[in-house]
Amino acid sequence: MRYNRLFAAASVGACLVASSAAVAASPPQASAPVQVSASLAPTCDFTTAPPGTVSIAPTAGVTNLGDLGYTCNFTGNAHLTLNLVNGTQLYNPSNGGDTVLYQLAWGIPPNDPNAAPPFQSWNSPQSIGFDWQTAPAPNVEIKGPLRINLPNALTVAGTYTSVISYDIAP
Amino acid sequence: MTEAARPRRAVIAIGAGLLVASAVAAPAPALAGDHKDILITTTLARTCGVTAPGDQTIDPSSLAVQPVGSVSYRCNFVGGATLRLWSQNGGQIISPASPSNGGAPQSRIYSTVFDGAALGQLTNAADTSAQTVRAIAAANTDQSGAASIQLSSAAVIAGAYLDTIFVDITP
Numbered sequence A: 001m002r003y004n005r006l007f008a009a010a011s012v013g014a015c016l017v018a019s020s021a022a023v024a025a026s027p028p029q030a031s032a033p034v035q036v037s038a039s040l041a042p043t044c045d046f047t048t049a050p051p052g053t054v055s056i057a058p059t060a061g062v063t064n065l066g067d068l069g070y071t072c073n074f075t076g077n078a079h080l081t082l083n084l085v086n087g088t089q090l091y092n093p094s095n096g097g098d099t100v101l102y103q104l105a106w107g108i109p110p111n112d113p114n115a116a117p118p119f120q121s122w123n124s125p126q127s128i129g130f131d132w133q134t135a136p137a138p139n140v141e142i143k144g145p146l147r148i149n150l151p152n153a154l155t156v157a158g159t160y161t162s163v164i165s166y167d168i169a170p
Numbered sequence B: 001m002t003e004a005a006r007p008r009r010a011v012i013a014i015g016a017g018l019l020v021a022s023a024v025a026a027p028a029p030a031l032a033g034d035h036k037d038i039l040i041t042t043t044l045a046r047t048c049g050v051t052a053p054g055d056q057t058i059d060p061s062s063l064a065v066q067p068v069g070s071v072s073y074r075c076n077f078v079g080g081a082t083l084r085l086w087s088q089n090g091g092q093i094i095s096p097a098s099p100s101n102g103g104a105p106q107s108r109i110y111s112t113v114f115d116g117a118a119l120g121q122l123t124n125a126a127d128t129s130a131q132t133v134r135a136i137a138a139a140n141t142d143q144s145g146a147a148s149i150q151l152s153s154a155a156v157i158a159g160a161y162l163d164t165i166f167v168d169i170t171p
Helices: A004-008 A012-021
Strands: A033-042 A043-048 A053-055 A059-073 A077-084 A089-092 A100-103 A103-106 A126-133 A141-150 A159-169 B006-014 B018-021 B034-042 B048-051 B066-075 B080-088 B091-093 B106-114 B117-120 B130-135 B143-153 B165-170
Touching: A043 A141, A043 A159, A053 A059, A059 B034, A089 B006, A100 A159, B018 B165, B048 B165, B066 B080, B066 B165, B080 B106, B130 B143
Parallel strands: A053 B034
Antiparallel strands: A033 B006, A043 A059, A059 A141, A077 A126, A077 A159, A089 A100, A089 A159, A103 A141, A159 B034, B006 B018, B048 B066, B066 B143, B080 B130, B080 B165, B091 B106, B106 B117, B106 B143
C-alpha cells in the first residue's frame, strides 16, 4: 500500500492528465497523504532517592535521609502522593506497639531547599496527594533533601520502624 | 493535568511532494509514574539504672533479720533485668584489728535476702555475685525491693563492724 502511494506521488504529471479525463474510474490522485502519528506519554520518575533503609539515631534532632528528586518529560505539575501507613510515627512492635511521632519535610520548591522547610507530622495513616512543580524544563531533575525531625529522644527501648512511600505520576 | 503534561500527538501527513500537518487523534498513551519506599529504622538500647540506699546501721549482736534499706531500679523496657549483689568483705561484717578487740580482727557472716529472694552469703566480686531476676512491669518506672541481712552468729566483741554491699542491674 505504502509503495503504491509513493509511486503515485512520483508520477504526478502523468496522473494529473489522466485524472481529468476519467474521474468516474477513480484514477490515482495527484497527492496521496500518508499519515504518521506518534505520541509520547508524559512520564515522571524518581531519579534520586534516599537509600531504601535509613537508620537514624534515637535522639532528638533532624536527620537528612538524603535527596529525593524526580524528573518529568514535561513542564507543569506532577502529582505526588505521600503514603504513610502509620502516619509519621515510628512504631515499636516489640513493646506493645509504642509509637513515637516524628516530623517530615522535603526541601524542594516551593519549599526552600536552603532553609529549614516546614515540618509536618501525622499521627494516623495518610495518603496525601500534592500537585508538585516540575523543573522549568522537561527532563531536568528537581530534587531536595528529605528530612525528618525527632522532637524528642526515644525513651523506651526497642527497634522502631516507619515506612515513607512516595508515588509520582504526571 | 497541565497543558504540557497532556499527551502530545504530532501527526504528519506526508503526500506527494506535499507536507501537510493535520490533527488526527491518536490513541491516548498511558501515563507513567514511579514509586519509592523509604524504611526508617532506629533502635534504642535497653538500659537500667539502680539507686542504693544510703548507709545503714544494724545490730551486730542480733540474729534477727535486719533491714538494710530499699534498692530502687528502673529500666527503659518491659521484661526482665538481672540484679546482682556482692560485698567488699564477701558477706561478712568485719571489725579490723584494734586495741578494743585485742588486735584480733573480728568478723561475722551474714546472709542476704532481696525482695524475698534468698541470696545466701554474698561473694566479694561482681563476677561471682548473687543474682536475682527482676520483672520489669513498666518501662521507665521506678521499682524497688527491700534488702535485709541476717547474721549467722552474733558479735560478742566490741568494735565497729563494717561491710559495703554493691548492687547493679543489667538488662
